[in-house]
Amino acid sequence: MSQMVIQIDKKILSKMKSYYSSSMVSSIPYSVFTAKKNDTTITAYKSGKVLFQGKNAEKEASNWQSLDQPSLKKGVSKPSRTASSSSLPDHFSEWSIIGSDEVGNGSYFGSLPVCAVYAPKEQHSLLKSLGVRDSKNLNDQQIIQIAKQLETQVLYALTVVTPQKYNEIQPTMSQGKMKAILHNHTLLKLLKQIDPIHPEAILIDQFELPSTYKKHIEDEEKQILENVYFKTKAESSHLAVAAASIIARYHFLKSLDELSEEVGIRLPSGAGIQSDRVAAKIYNRYGMEGLERTAKIHFANTQKAIVLSKE
The missing domain is CATH 3.30.420.10 (Ribonuclease H-like superfamily/Ribonuclease H)
Known part of the structure; x- marks a missing residue:
């Protein structure tokens, strides 16, 4: 799964929240909003960081980079002696x-x-x-x-x-x-x-x-x-x-x-529907403590698992 993080200001965050208003899903802790659009999950944080996860993460992020600070425009930075650009020397x-x-x-x-x-x-x-x-x-x-x-x-x-x-x-x-x-x-x-x-x-x-x-x-x-x-x-x-x-x-x-052995449930890699279902089983058996031990709980999977656990 592709992933990208950008830093934005309050003005762009407000525009972003409005733009994704019809695509909102359950927010995760410490976030301003979470949305899903174009096969990408977009999570915005109060710090101004925005995390794009999914098939079209880089493309979706690029829509906002061009609107933000000069240092983020076009997703390109000027080459320097300390942090080089993505071009590599010959051989x-x-x-x-x-x-x-x-x-x-x-x-x-x-x-x-x-x-x-x-x-x-x-x-x-x-x-x-x-x-x-x-x-x-x-x-x-x-x-x-x-x-x-x-x-x-x-x-x-x-x-x-x-x-x-x-x-x-x-x-x-x-x-x-x-x-x-x-x-x-x-x-x-x-x-x-x-x-x-x-x-x-x-x-x-x-x-x-x-x-x-x-x-x-x-x-x-x-x-x-x-x-x-x-x-x-x-x-x-x-x-x-x-x-x-x-x-x-x-x-x-x-x-x-090792974690699968701890909880007695086979844990999958990735962040798809299979992870949601397994997370729901862990939540039913161990509560949030079980997810905190095995998973990255800021992912949208956590809220999806909680919903599934009640079905």
Whole structure:
């Protein structure tokens, strides 16, 4: 499921609320409104952050970006030495870099793992031989098999946010800011681990504008921004990101297995109707505490599950 977060002012928020008035659904905690339109769920928060989730998330968000602050217009930021644009240098795929990616942010159930992998050019052949490629082209069994081998072969850092921790943090910040801080934290851990080695670059799978990412981490004590590049679908641009995605996906699947065992109900990935039905069962059996333990409760699935639980 595609996802995008933008920051808007009060004037645009008012226009947005009016525009989506006929598409409103049950609001989630801490939100101004939640609407569903064009296969996309739109959730606006009092902070001015708006989360777009669904098949047409980026397209729907772009309708509002052009109306908002200059820094968000057209969804493009000017290239800089610290936070690069989405264009990559020639032969970038051959560089020795750190790749960073997160998994699980679009799934109602399960954790949010962020992984960073250092892939020197000397290891590229090994990664290919292990089957490293875009994780979207791998099934769960392949993910598990490759990830277990990767963890013994590459230098990597991992940060896993459980649903309980996620639900503690989420009311205080947007998901975009949370992910930015997690990426920065994970990159710091890996850079410390590989010191004194200096990668030629860092590539983050882009989930928001580079300028927004930089703003999100500006209060962090240490900010990793030098030679950082951002690119959507970065898994196909460098093996380091593909490897990071595979390891992150593996730990997301592990969290689903562990949480399923805890509640005695098989938890699905994603945020579709199946998640609503499973959430309703958990709510009937354990109440809201059960959902807080297993799911990201600010998703619209929570309210849908509560409604289903009464049927």
